[in-house]
Amino acid sequence: MPRLGDDMETHQMGGNFSFTGARITNLGATEYTLATVAVDTTGSLQGHEADLREMLVTSARACQKSPRSDNLLLRVLTFNSSSGVVEVHGFKLLADINPDDYKQPTCYGMTPLYDATYSAIGATNLYAEKLDAQDFLTNAVTIIITDGEDNSSTTRPSMIADEVEKATKGEHLESHVTILIGLTSSSMSAKALQEFKNEGRLTQFIDVGEVTKGKLAKLGGFVSSSISSTSQALGTGGASQNIAASI
Amino acid sequence: MPRLHTDSAFHIGAQHLRSGLPCQDYAVSGVNPDDAGHAYAIVSDGCSSGGRTDVGARIAALAGEQYVLYPRKFIDLLAVWQILGLTPHDMLATVVTAQVRSGDDIAIRVAGDGVVAVMRRDGALKMMRAEWAGNMPWYPAYGVSRVLFDGFIEAHAKHGDEAFTTETWVYDGPDVARVDCSNCSVTGFSFVNGFSMRVPTDDVAVVAAFSDGVCQVEGTTWQDVVRDLLSFKTTEGDFVKRRMNRFLRDHKPLDDISMAAILVEP
Numbered sequence: 255m256p257r258l259g260d261d262m263e264t265h266q267m268g269g270n271f272s273f274t275g276a277r278i279t280n281l282g283a284t285e286y287t288l289a290t291v292a293v294d295t296t297g298s299l300q301g302h303e304a305d306l307r308e309m310l311v312t313s314a315r316a317c318q319k320s321p322r323s324d325n326l327l328l329r330v331l332t333f334n335s336s337s338g339v340v341e342v343h344g345f346k347l348l349a350d351i352n353p354d355d356y357k358q359p360t361c362y363g364m365t366p367l368y369d370a371t372y373s374a375i376g377a378t379n380l381y382a383e384k385l386d387a388q389d390f391l392t393n394a395v396t397i398i399i400t401d402g403e404d405n406s407s408t409t410r411p412s413m414i415a416d417e418v419e420k421a422t423k424g425e426h427l428e429s430h431v432t433i434l435i436g437l438t439s440s441s442m443s444a445k446a447l448q449e450f451k452n453e454g455r456l457t458q459f460i461d462v463g464e465v466t467k468g469k470l471a472k473l474g475g476f477v478s479s480s481i482s483s484t485s486q487a488l489g490t491g492g493a494s495q496n497i498a499a500s501i
Numbered sequence: 502m503p504r505l506h507t508d509s510a511f512h513i514g515a516q517h518l519r520s521g522l523p524c525q526d527y528a529v530s531g532v533n534p535d536d537a538g539h540a541y542a543i544v545s546d547g548c549s550s551g552g553r554t555d556v557g558a559r560i561a562a563l564a565g566e567q568y569v570l571y572p573r574k575f576i577d578l579l580a581v582w583q584i585l586g587l588t589p590h591d592m593l594a595t596v597v598t599a600q601v602r603s604g605d606d607i608a609i610r611v612a613g614d615g616v617v618a619v620m621r622r623d624g625a626l627k628m629m630r631a632e633w634a635g636n637m638p639w640y641p642a643y644g645v646s647r648v649l650f651d652g653f654i655e656a657h658a659k660h661g662d663e664a665f666t667t668e669t670w671v672y673d674g675p676d677v678a679r680v681d682c683s684n685c686s687v688t689g690f691s692f693v694n695g696f697s698m699r700v701p702t703d704d705v706a707v708v709a710a711f712s713d714g715v716c717q718v719e720g721t722t723w724q725d726v727v728r729d730l731l732s733f734k735t736t737e738g739d740f741v742k743r744r745m746n747r748f749l750r751d752h753k754p755l756d757d758i759s760m761a762a763i764l765v766e767p
Contacts, residue, residue, distance in 0.1 A: 280737055284742045388734040391746060
């Protein structure tokens with residue numbers, strides 16, 4: 255469970271999902287990009303624990319150097335069936351994140367991909383709604399990184415699609431880009447992930463192929479540039495046009 | 502000692518946007534770096550028919566800030582104009598100033614026209630609008646040119662005692678009332694002091710200054726604009742800018758609009 259101080263508060267979503275976010279009364283800017291990175295830590299990624307950590311550290315560090323870093327709130331999740339969907343930290347200002355604190359994950363268990371996606375998108379919607387009610391302008395980017403299809407979730411793609419539609423139809427988010435990244439060498443898994451992208455009404459699916467140290471390193475750069483592009487698009491009325499279609 | 506917190510915002514109006522003119526409003530606010538119990542909120546509104554009054558409004562507001570912070574410092578505005586190649590026409594701008602100082606009344610000064618508002622901790626709100634007939638406000642820069650000054654006097658001669666008017670409204674729970682109005686002729690107006698008032702600081706939560714742009718928002722009254730702009734949801738950081746941005750999503754100011762506010766937190 256994340257530690258809570260005076261600067262973070264807990265919010266309840268539906269079901270057993272909750273999340274934390276920076277205390278809204280403490281936020282000082284006029285607008286924020288809500289960025290979520292959800293990382294698969296299932297058994298099939300054993301051997302890549304250090305690379306996964308390095309990917310998160312690189313992403314966070316690069317975001318901290320962005321000219322828009324004061325307008326970014328970053329949430330990081332990991333997911334596997336052994337620990338469930340774990341919030342490494344909730345929506346936090348970049349200045350309050352120390353990337354060196356990211357621990358090496360323990361990769362074990364099966365893949366609650368739908369639950370992680372639901373948690374990521376649902377939390378973003380709810381937090382954005384609360385920010386909007388307090389006069390903040392927001393947009394969002396959610397990046398889900400997985401090496402395989404779902405096989406142990408309690409939620410369904412239709413529930414995710416409902417959350418995506420809420421973001422689209424509601425006025426509390428200027429835009430919400432959702433990117434599913436597949437690190438798999440199996441064409442069947444890639445096909446299943448493409449189907450999930452369609453059923454869940456996610457924005458984009460990127461098939462990166464088999465996971466390697468080099469690809470995870472590149473992924474760190476992709477994550478930070480996608481977050482940065484999204485932040486720069488805030489206030490334009492639409493989603494960023496500059497998010498790459500491949501890595 | 503109460504904690505003082507300030508912010509300000511300004512935005513171009515539809516008329517200037519359409520005609521390619523810059524925003525001629527400016528706003529500045531702050532807490533005195535040498536006295537945490539002293540804060541100020543200043544807005545300035547450049548004349549639309551003037552020359553480079555967007556620059557003039559900024560100079561007027563920033564000069565006002567210097568005067569508030571260093572009242573004994575001589576500010577050679579004429580030298581500033583000369584260095585920048587400005588004329589008196591470029592400097593035609595109103596200035597509304599509000600100051601909160603620990604142990605003293607709230608000091609408000611309107612040089613020209615505009616609106617000021619004071620909200621108590623229980624939500625009771627008092628707002629005062631100062632206005633010149635024919636939308637021809639007094640500009641302090643008239644004081645450096647005999648020709649401009651005489652022209653101003655002549656333009657208002659026909660308005661008699663209605664040249665300059667103020668009206669004060671109070672919103673207290675469900676009760677709304679215009680509690681005061683005053684008027685005077687152009688020759689009865691104090692050009693040196695402008696329109697000044699002092700308000701007891703007791704239980705005050707917010708003091709705000711607005712340009713007369715709040716009086717030119719389509720489909721709504723200036724009183725409702727002020728109430729809307731003072732409905733801060735959160736009060737950290739850019740609290741005025743957030744409220745202004747949200748206000749502009751739903752409203753269309755015809756004229757440039759500016760606001761500066763001081764929060765008094767116990």
